[in-house]
Amino acid sequence: MSAGAIAVTFRGGGAAVRVSAGILLLVAAMALAGPLLSPHDSLSMDLEQRLGPPTLQGVRLFGTDDLGRDLFVRTLSGTRVTLLVAIVASFVSLSIGVAYGAIAGYAGGKTDAVMMRMVDALYALPFMFLVILLMVAFERNFLLIFVAIGAINWLDMARIVRGQTLSLKQREFVDAARLIGVPPIVVVFRHILPNLLGVVAVYATLTIPQAILVESFLSFLGLGVQEPRTSLGALINDGVAHMESAPWMLLIPATLLAIVLMSFNFLGDGLRDVLDPRRRER
């Protein structure tokens, strides 16, 4: 269903969806392959050419930073890190959230009440503050960012999936499955989850930009990705320091971030419209 829906989105979702999907594919392809196209690598410094503006001379397409590193390569590898963090974090949060919400919703009764009150309690924690504490207390490692972002996002997903499950389990096909003796956990994974995929697909495209924002924010604060690795947030942070002397250091990663975020949002909106039953012809 969801694969078909995605196909429908690209055919019938309108120009905004198609353009943003195209942009995202292009950005992802560039992030993976782009650094190979440049004669430079992301770490080698050229102290002769610090804060160089974008130029074709020496193939410095995006210029250089304060240490003379090639910004084209750094921006693309930063994009790669940002996308990776966002996609992995979203995947983590979706897996936890979907399983948790579906089980709570299907089990119902006291199990549901206890599980959802736990979610409520977790909601009450000031997560950004916790994440910052975590980052400060432990080694600032890459893995921790996935965990931290995933830990924030799964709560929303759990609530949405639980609500959907509550309405799905009233449907007659779930009764039919219970009658022929399908065990509850199999009902959840075989009958409930596949029917949730549409909602999950939509929500995933809206979770990814959220995760990108959190990662960028952490990196901007200097708590996220650490040197020598970089991300769009870290690059923007560097750019702010040289905003007046080398505006391209700020403008290029910031523009790219904005484009990626907008594309994900348009894609999510388009998917939601297509999957909305009220918009279906049949």
Place this chain on the structure above:
Amino acid sequence: MSLLEVAGLTIAYAGAPAVDNLSFSLNPGESLGIAGESGSGKTQTALGIMGLLPANAHAQGRVLFDGADLLGKPQDVLNRFRARRMAMVFQDPKMALNPYLQVGEQLTRVLREHRVARGKDAPMRAIEMLRRVRLPDPERRYRAWPHQLSGGMRQRVMIALALACEPELLIADEPTTALDVTVQAQVLALLQEIRARTGIALLLITHDLGVIAENCERMLVMHHGRGVEQGLTAEVFAHPTEQVTKAMLAAARRLDDAPPRSVANSSVPVLSVDSIRVTFHDARWAWHGHMSHGAVRAVSFTVGPGETLAVVGESGCGKTTLARVIAGLVRADSGTVHLCGKPLAADARSRPADERRRVQMVFQDPVASLDPAMKVTAIAGEPVALHEPGLGRAACRDRIVAMLARVGLDASLLQRFPHELSGGQAQRVAIARALLLDPKVLICDEAVAALDGTARISILDLLQNEQQRSGLSLVFITHDLAVVRRISHRILVMYMGRVCEVSGNDTLFRRPRHPYTRALINSMPIADPARGPRPVQLSGEVTLRGIPSGCPFHPRCEYAVARCAEETPEPRTIDGVDVACHRAEELDLR
């Protein structure tokens, strides 16, 4: 000159016509019934006349109302006709009333908008309208919110709204389909009364030929968007010329006067249900006053091998809850269910696999009972894989294909998703899924209610054939007496959670013992225009708030005496009929 003339009306969606070159006319004061199965374009026609088609519909042709062409006219032109000269009543009164406005407010808005009444006249006029549609206690109902009214009352309010500006044409689109059969009879009688009093023209859209036979002077049969046949109702019924009409009439007649079959006799019941009680305490509804609803109170019955027991009653009588208790989907507060003499666990999950497979169920909505994300092959394969895990892939497939063939489906449907099946095909898949487990008892919960006439007959035929083939016992839950008449050996009538009467098929229709049974029988529309309108037998509706003391039926019963309100009648056997009525012996209800 005709009041409404539709000429060459074609309504298309993305090039596919929903209504195809349809022409008909309606004279002032006349009643025309439009009959057709679902998807035949009846509702699209009504929406086209009223100018309510969605933006993606493409309409051609002419809709002349009193000489003015309305098709494709802008809203302000249409608004000079809508409500004032033509009005519409929709199928589901729950959806058609604004839940955030009091009933009276909705009426006065219409009256003021069309300047029928101003200022303080409007509320007076609105109450008068409510009185005219026979809404009990109109002064109080004026301030009621839609959710406080029953389905029948809401439909009365809808009719009052439609009639507010005294239009010349009333379009009623399946006005009684969402209502119980006794309430349907009341609403149809009200429409007749209004027609007799005001001379309004009526365009009645329905799938039920019985409703048309009793209420319309002329009729039009639609099929795949085309008008295939029209004429005087009596003539079309007597001499149908088109194949489609003949098939529809045959389906309606076959339900009406199917010969009852011999009753299977057996001393050992397959299923025996003993004093089942279920009460739902739903805290969320407490402030609406529904402390308990859908309750089943001390219901007992048995079903023999190869026997069909029909459980009949109006919505809310507890018949579906009863079915779900037997299936093990709802836990009873007390009482037991025995299968072949052995007690069944209350919960389907705690029944041993061998017992669980013996009680299976077919649901009302065939498409909803199939997992939308699974193909037919996976849906039908699930019970096989679950109960015979050792079976190989090829053997499993063979079994599924054989079962699909048995229920009349082709193996080419295996790769389809449920939404790619017709209602009848989907219900066959659901039946195949149940039969693959080789059940002894098959519970059919309104299994044909969502199907059109011909598909309905073929599913009933299929169930009867299966019964003869494998000695299956059927518990057939339905509100439709025509279906009951056709399929059942014995009939159990329920009212508000209690058994009124258990009787043989022929006996029940020939000599009902309980006043409620007779009211049900008399409310059933009959597809025979020669019979003429019947008097309404039953007033009132199933009360939503609380269960009456004594006999639950006594507030609506014309034979009720003081004792009925005090003492709950216990079922007792009279001439082989179990009946729960204090006056069963003395009443002669033929």
